[in-house]
Amino acid sequence: MTLTLHDATFALLALLTLGAALGVVLARNIVHSAFLLVLTFLGVAGLFLTLDAGFLGLVQVLVYGGAISVLVVFAVMLLMSEQAGQTNPPGASRFTRWAGGVGAVALALALGAAVCTTAWEPGSGPRPEAVAELARLMLGDYVVPFEAAAVLLLLAVVGAIILAKGEDGR
């Protein structure tokens, strides 16, 4: 059993991603959560790169690492009113905390068991150039969902502006 560079990269990225994700949900300071969230997004982008999905990795860095992170950090800065250390407390009742923890562990065990017991059959065949293939799919067979996504983004932006503006435009 040899450890290839791909395996080592995967292990490092997986540790980084999961560690940062744990930090997001466990941190008491919402600013720490926000910056660990950026680290998680970049770790996921690295995982995409190890999966030969370079275009998607770059999209992940741009959209998640750039746009969504800035949006989240912006909202955090705008809405922080209390002591920074108390901005991201765990749930008020002990029941929801334990229910969340036990439920999440049970979910992970069930899905993990399903992943481990399934016999995955690796596909074969030549891998096409990913960007060309994506472009062919997006502007060919899947052009209607593509346009629907465009309309959805436009509506979301307009809706976000209206919601954040307030009813009398203050």
Add this chain to the structure above:
Amino acid sequence: MIGISHYLLVATALFAIGAFGVVAKRNAIAILMSIELMLNAVNINFVAIDRYLAPGGALGQLFAVFVIAVAAAEVSVGLALVISIYRQRRSVNLDDFNLLKW
């Protein structure tokens, strides 16, 4: 040797962490962050299955692109809602949002 199951296990763990955050946190922004974690886990699944089980096309990557687009729309509207309700209640804790309770 790293295979598909390792990627799926990482995605499973990431999804479970996100689910824990959704249930166990109080801050509305933290819950939005946890939802983003879960969406990222799903994207890892799409891309890993595309890479290992169906290498002939890029359909999994296409769906991941759609998920990213929908996630961007969701987080922008979600944060606008949080900002809007913060004006009313001066708080982002979900426990304080009990306007609809009788």
